[in-house]
Amino acid sequence: MDISHLLTSHAINMQASLVRELLHYSQQPDILSLAGGLPDEKLMPAYPALAQLTDSRQYGASEGEKGLREVIVRLVADRGLHTTLDNILVTNGSQQGLDIISRLTLDESSTILTEQPTYLAACQVFKLQGANIQGVPSDSEGMSVLALRNAIENTNPKAVYLIPNFQNPTGHCYSLKRRQDIAALLDEKGILLIEDDPYRDLCYEKVDLTPITTLLKRAPWLYMGSFSKVLWPGLRTGYVVSCAEFSPHLVKIKQAIDLHTNRLGQNMIAAFVASEMFPAHIVKLQQSYKEKRDAMSKALVAELGEMVEFNTPAGGMFFWLTLPDGVSSKHIMTDALEENVLVLPGIPFFPNRHSQDDAFLRLSFARLSLEEMQRAIHILSNVIRRRMT
C-alpha cells in the first residue's frame, strides 16, 4: 500500500538514524559493540524501594514532579545556574527537550547553527521542523568563534545548538576562554543559545565545565540536562531549564505532546539524587569509566600507533578516530561487523556532508568490559590494517 500521500514532507525527508539501525546488532549476544552511546548497566544502581516514593498513580503536573524539580534546581545551582522551580521542565530524556524546544522555536524559515560534527539525533529533530541546519567548524576547544561570527552574519540564525562538555561525537570539551568568547558573541548578536549538557558528570580530568548559559548577560537561552548517562536511561528522564520568558511556552507544548513525563520514574530519580548515595555513585562512575577510557586509549596506541589520530577525551563516552588516508569508515564498519565488532562511522554526525567526512569513527568505551574492549580494538585494528594494503 502506498501511504506516501499521507505523510508530511518533513516525515518523507527524514532519514533513518544509522545509530538506531545498528542498535539491533548491538543487542545480539556475540557482538562486541563500540557503537552506541549506552551506559554500562553493571554500573546502574538498584531502584529505590517503591514504598519510600511519593505516590505516583494519579495524573501529575506537566512541568514535572515538584520533588524532582527541587532536586534539579539544586543540581544546576551547583553549576552556577541559579533558577527557580517555574523555570524547570521535566522531559522524557533530553531528546524530548530537543523536540519541545524545536517545536517552540524552529520552522521552515529557520536556520540553526550546530557544531560540525554534532549529535545526529538533534539534527533529526531540527529537520523534522523543516529547519535548515548549518554546521560551524569546531576544533578541540569548541566551536570556532570566528566561524560562528561569520555564520551568524551570513545566515541570520534563530539559534545556536552547542554541546560544550565531552561532546557527542568528538569528546571535545570547551576551554573557559572559548565559552566566554562565545557567550560574548551571542550577547552581542542577541542569538538564542540551546546548550545540551548530558555528559558533564562523566568527568575524568580537571577541566572547566562552566555552562555557557551562566556567562550570558542578555542573549536568550535554554539549557538541557539528562539523568540518562548517570542513572537509568530506560526511565527517560531529562530536563530543560529556561530563561523565564520561555517557561510558560515550553509547558504548553509539553502538555500538548504527552501531558507529563512518567511520574514513577521521576520520583525514583528524585529519591536517588536527593540521597547520600548519589555523590558516591557519581564517583564510582567516574572511576570505572576513567579506567575504561584509559584502557581504550592504551589499546588504540598499542594496536594502531601512528596510523590513526585521536585525542583522549577528558570525559564522556567517546573517542573520535581519524582513519588513515583513503580508508573509508563505511568499509571498516562492514568489515568489522563480519568479525562481530560493531563500530559507528562518523558520517551521520555531519549536518552538511563532504566526501572527507568518511574518514572518522566514533568509538564508545562505556559498555564493554576491559577484556572485551581489548578484543574489539584488536579486531578493529586488523580490519583497518587490511584496508590499508
Ligand SMILES: Cc1ncc(COP(=O)(O)O)c(C=O)c1O
Ligand atoms: C548530546 C546528547 N543530547 C541528548 C541526548 C539524549 O539523551 P536522553 O537519553 O536524555 O534523551 C544524547 C544521547 O545520547 C546526547 O548524546
